[in-house]
Amino acid sequence: MKDNVAEEHLYLAFSHQHRDSIFPLHTSISLFLLSYCDCKLFKVFLVPTGEDAGDQCVTKNLAGDLEVHLISRCQLPVVVQSCSLPAVVVKDDKFCRAGLSVVLRHIIQKTFEADPSKKDVLELLGFKKTCLKACAEVSQWTRLCEISIPLAVERFLTASPEHCQAIPPDILLFERKLGEPVRVHNDDKIRRQKLQQQKADAKAAVPVLGVEATEELKPGEVHEHPPSSLELSVAFSKLCAQEAPEAINREAPHIRRTKTSDLPLLDHVFAEGLYFTVADLVLLPCIHQFLVSSKKQGKNLVNLPLISSWYQRVQEVPGVKKAARKCNMELLQLPELMSAPEAQLQDPASVLDELEEDNEDSHFIGGPRPTMTKLMENGIEAKFSAHPCPSWTLDWTSLPSAVSPGEGKMSRDRALRKQQQLNNLVAAVTKLAKPGDLIVDFCSGGGHVGIVLAYMMPSCQVVLIENKELSLIRAKDRSDELGLNNIWFIQANLDYFNGTFNIGVALHACGVATDMVIEHCLRARAAFVISPCCYGFIQNTVKFKYPRSHQFKEILSYKEHMILCRFADQTAFQLPPERRLIGKQCMGLVDLDRAWAAEEHNYSVQVISMEPESCSPKNNMFVGIP
Numbered sequence: 001m002k003d004n005v006a007e008e009h010l011y012l013a014f015s016h017q018h019r020d021s022i023f024p025l026h027t028s029i030s031l032f033l034l035s036y037c038d039c040k041l042f043k044v045f046l047v048p049t050g051e052d053a054g055d056q057c058v059t060k061n062l063a064g065d066l067e068v069h070l071i072s073r074c075q076l077p078v079v080v081q082s083c084s085l086p087a088v089v090v091k092d093d094k095f096c097r098a099g100l101s102v103v104l105r106h107i108i109q110k111t112f113e114a115d116p117s118k119k120d121v122l123e124l125l126g127f128k129k130t131c132l133k134a135c136a137e138v139s140q141w142t143r144l145c146e147i148s149i150p151l152a153v154e155r156f157l158t159a160s161p162e163h164c165q166a167i168p169p170d171i172l173l174f175e176r177k178l179g180e181p182v183r184v185h186n187d188d189k190i191r192r193q194k195l196q197q198q199k200a201d202a203k204a205a206v207p208v209l210g211v212e213a214t215e216e217l218k219p220g221e222v223h224e225h226p227p228s229s230l231e232l233s234v235a236f237s238k239l240c241a242q243e244a245p246e247a248i249n250r251e252a253p254h255i256r257r258t259k260t261s262d263l264p265l266l267d268h269v270f271a272e273g274l275y276f277t278v279a280d281l282v283l284l285p286c287i288h289q290f291l292v293s294s295k296k297q298g299k300n301l302v303n304l305p306l307i308s309s310w311y312q313r314v315q316e317v318p319g320v321k322k323a324a325r326k327c328n329m330e331l332l333q334l335p336e337l338m339s340a341p342e343a344q345l346q347d348p349a350s351v352l353d354e355l356e357e358d359n360e361d362s363h364f365i366g367g368p369r370p371t372m373t374k375l376m377e378n379g380i381e382a383k384f385s386a387h388p389c390p391s392w393t394l395d396w397t398s399l400p401s402a403v404s405p406g407e408g409k410m411s412r413d414r415a416l417r418k419q420q421q422l423n424n425l426v427a428a429v430t431k432l433a434k435p436g437d438l439i440v441d442f443c444s445g446g447g448h449v450g451i452v453l454a455y456m457m458p459s460c461q462v463v464l465i466e467n468k469e470l471s472l473i474r475a476k477d478r479s480d481e482l483g484l485n486n487i488w489f490i491q492a493n494l495d496y497f498n499g500t501f502n503i504g505v506a507l508h509a510c511g512v513a514t515d516m517v518i519e520h521c522l523r524a525r526a527a528f529v530i531s532p533c534c535y536g537f538i539q540n541t542v543k544f545k546y547p548r549s550h551q552f553k554e555i556l557s558y559k560e561h562m563i564l565c566r567f568a569d570q571t572a573f574q575l576p577p578e579r580r581l582i583g584k585q586c587m588g589l590v591d592l593d594r595a596w597a598a599e600e601h602n603y604s605v606q607v608i609s610m611e612p613e614s615c616s617p618k619n620n621m622f623v624g625i626p
Contacts, residue, residue, distance in 0.1 A: 082499025178306035181265035382588025385606035420615035435459035447475025511537030535568035548597035
């Protein structure tokens with residue numbers, strides 16, 4: 001065990017207590033993970049969301065063997081007050097991590113750093129340590145685990161009996177996910193092992209069951225029965241740090257010759273596939289509460305055979321029952337469930353179809369000219385405002401090296417282009433900012449924009465928000481080298497930032513992230529300076545539908561708007577000039593739609609080309625003023 005680990009403070013929301021859980025469920029999930037990891041590295045604070053939350057109902061139970069403190073919202077560190085909980089901050093520091101997935105991943109990493117013998121804890125992050133790493137706005141799986149299922153269960157528990165007859169759609173979606181074939185990085189090898197095991201089992205069963213037992217599975221067939229002993233063996237051998245049985249590892253020649261398309265598919269053992277991950281620990285407290293409530297209401301769980309089997313299987317993972325006891329979770333023992341007759345089932349497939357129908361039009365073939373012509377016939381063309389200060393530039397040679405984007409592994413040419421991009425954004429922000437303003441650098445990456453702003457405008461406060469931990473740590477290191485005291489850092493998805501601010505800025509916010517930043521600025525009535533990027537990643541999401549503005553919606557379908565987005569990405573310098581010009585026009589149209597949408601909220605918005613245009617293939621810039 002390593003000593004001298006800096007104490008970190010973990011802040012969890014507390015609304016109420018219900019049976020064996022603290023609500024919101026994000027808090028119960030966080031406490032459950034701490035118990036599972038046996039982690040005592042964090043000083044835990046509960047932050048009541050109402051006036052009637054008292055000490056006595058919190059500290060008795062449910063927090064395991066952790067010491068828990070109560071603190072009011074106004075007593076939170078300033079950087080935490082701008083975030084949705086859960087959140088973690090090093091005591092007296094300016095670096096905050098917020099949001100369930102970010103906080104859970106941090107707890108796991110800190111547990112392993114403090115005690116490297118806990119390799120099973122690190123394995124919770126999955127292959128390449130990416131479990132729940134993608135933000136909820138772009139990952140349907142992260143959204144389901146982090147947001148949709150916890151909220152669905154909370155609503156289910158608080159609904160009146162007549163309103164909670166049906167199984168929540170997000171629970172049914174999880175049931176469907178558990179029935180999908182598993183893909184893992186070495187699945188070819190495991191699928192060959194499964195084929196060999198199936199043939200061996202079938203051969204052994206022939207004398208008893210007759211010829212029918214030797215029938216082979218059709219390629220790509222999805223199984224409705226529980227995972228075979230092979231999947232369970234692979235999953236639990238990893239949990240116990242053991243090798244799979246040697247007999248399974250040897251493949252017969254005819255097995256090695258089998259085409260991949262003819263191999264049997266793998267069944268789910270745990271939430272993400274074969275291996276136990278933090279996703280299982282997120283979902284267990286939620287599904288547990290749902291099952292307990294359903295049982296009390298006398299509901300038949302015949303619709304959820306896969307969830308019921310998963311719930312039982314997770315209990316067999318070493319450490320899960322112990323963590324549940326610490327948190328006073330009385331896990332249920334459910335009977336084995338068989339699928340109900342088809343007529344009785346609430347079809348989970350229809351749920352996913354409803355969620356996906358908005359995006360079904362996103363696959364298309366064709367060029368942008370018909371769409372551009374259609375807009376032109378309605379008087380709409382790409383419009384670019386004159387650059388307010390095209391020759392303005394920072395004196396980069398006089399600035400400390402830690403301010404310059406060249407600090408690090410960036411090539412000289414790329415560093416020069418980055419400086420040119422920063423000249424444009426900093427010039428626009430400088431014209432808008434007043435002493436005392438709070439400026440938020442969204443999607444900040446390594447802090448190229450935020451650090452320049454904090455250094456050049458010491459009378460302003462600057463907050464950097466970035467989902468990637470390593471990028472933000474690099475920015476923090478650069479800030480420390482400069483001795484900046486007007487800058488804060490938040491590792492979080494944009495949705496977990498809810499503070500007020502005066503100016504929002506983003507350099508090359510990818511795809512939908514540009515619209516998320518604009519939405520944050522509109523909500524805060526803040527000015528914004530934004531350079532979009534990755535137009536090809538734009539698509540309808542739970543929160544955003546395209547086109548954005550009323551004018552574009554009246555003319556273009558979603559499919560036609562997507563055509564503009566795809567071709568807006570074709571502005572690379574190596575492309576033919578005519579193709580780049582069309583790409584630039586498509587960029588201008590997509591951004592005009594965004595600008596008009598913002599103007600519907602009483603904003604004045606200009607779309608400007610950065611100077612020089614060669615500073616980036618994605619050289620558009622919005623300047624919006626409420």
